Amino acid sequence: MVEKTFIMVKPDGLQRALVGDVITRFETKGLKLVALKLLLLDKPTAEHHYSVHAQKEFYKDLIEFITSGPVVAMVWEADNAVYIGRKLTGPTTPNEAPPGTIRGDYCLNTQFNVIHASDTVKNAQREIDIFFRPEEILHYDKSIRHWLGLDGLEPAR
Ligand code: CMP
Secondary structure (H helix, E strand, O other): OEEEEEEEEOHHHHHOOOHHHHHHHHHHHOOEEEEEEEEOOOHHHHHHHOHHHOOOOOHHHHHHHHOOOOEEEEEEEEEOHHHHHHHHHOOOOHHHOOEOEHHHHHOOOOOOOOEEEOOOHHHHHHHHHHHOOHHHOOOOOOOHHHHOOOOOOOOOO
């Protein structure tokens, strides 16, 4: 089933120039980018996004960290987008994250873990609604033949 997932490159990912790599991994896997914005999170938005962690001992540090610099918020679409997004991202604890995943390749620290990826379809919708207005989510077809100028043409010889 076609799903949307919410992906965010955190302040550490942006400062470490990993935005392009994260986008490339989702693009080359084949997901469709349907929304993207660069923003500095304010405290209320950060607290809303991470409300599920409000009672955790790391919550205060997490809010401070996530509001400390610009983030890149994105919505990616595909069949099973949420599951794929988590697989590409890897587990939260960096030592558990296998090489080949974003966290496995780039992270040493549980808080500075480069990327957020929704864990369920329900949470994805909740997170998308926090960051994007409905009209900011685009609907379009991906058609490589058209954009290579091949629609209606004989193959080049
Ligand atoms: P994320 O997937 O965005 O969801 C919650 C975030 O809290 C997590 O990534 C980490 O950045 C942070 N986090 C989770 N566990 C810990 C921890 N034990 N110590 C510090 N930060 C944590």
